[in-house]
Amino acid sequence: MKRKKYLHILTPDFLQQKYWRESMSTYQISQLIKCDPQNVRNYMKFFNIPFRQNKKSHINRKGKKAPNFKTGKLFSEGYIRVYKPTHLYCNKKGYVLEHRLVMEKYLGRYLKPEEIVHHRNEIREDNRLKNLKLFKNTGQHTSFHNKIKPKKQKR
Numbered sequence: 090m091k092r093k094k095y096l097h098i099l100t101p102d103f104l105q106q107k108y109w110r111e112s113m114s115t116y117q118i119s120q121l122i123k124c125d126p127q128n129v130r131n132y133m134k135f136f137n138i139p140f141r142q143n144k145k146s147h148i149n150r151k152g153k154k155a156p157n158f159k160t161g162k163l164f165s166e167g168y169i170r171v172y173k174p175t176h177l178y179c180n181k182k183g184y185v186l187e188h189r190l191v192m193e194k195y196l197g198r199y200l201k202p203e204e205i206v207h208h209r210n211e212i213r214e215d216n217r218l219k220n221l222k223l224f225k226n227t228g229q230h231t232s233f234h235n236k237i238k239p240k241k242q243k244r
C-alpha cells in the first residue's frame with residue numbers, strides 16, 4: 090500500500106496539529122512533506138480525523154468570524170454557533186453554540202447555563218456527539234482537565 094510510505098510522518102497527532110490547530114489545508118500539509126495531497130486526505134480518513142465543513146474556512150481565518158448565511162453558522166473563537174433566535178438560551182444576536190445544541194438534541198432538553206459541554210479531542214469544531222462530554226458545572230469540568238493533564242497510565 091502507498092499509504093505505508095508516510096506512516097512515520099503522517100501520524101494522527103501530526104495531522105491534528107497541522108490541520109486543526111494550525112489550520113493548514115491538506116494541500117499545504119502535503120507540500121510540507123512533499124507528497125501527493127491525496128495521500129494526506131487518505132491518512133486523515135484512515136485515522137478518522139474530521140475534515141473542515143467549509144473548504145474556504147482555512148484560506149481566510151477572518152472569514153470564520155463572518156456568519157455563513159447559507160448554513161446559518163458562525164465561526165468564532167474556534168467554536169461554531171448556529172442561528173436559532175427562538176432558543177431559550179441564545180445570545181443577543183440569536184446564536185447558540187452548536188456543541189450545546191448537539192448535546193441538547195441527544196438529551197431531549199435544554200442545557201442549564203451552568204452545564205458545560207467538553208470536546209474530548211479538544212477540537213472545538215468537532216461537534217460529533219461521540220466527541221462531546223457533559224459536565225454539571227465548571228468545577229467538574231475543570232477538575233476533569235486537571236486529572237487528564239498528567240497522563241497517568243491506567244491499567
Ligand SMILES: [Zn+2]
Binds near residue numbers: 206207208230234
Ligand atoms: Zn474541556
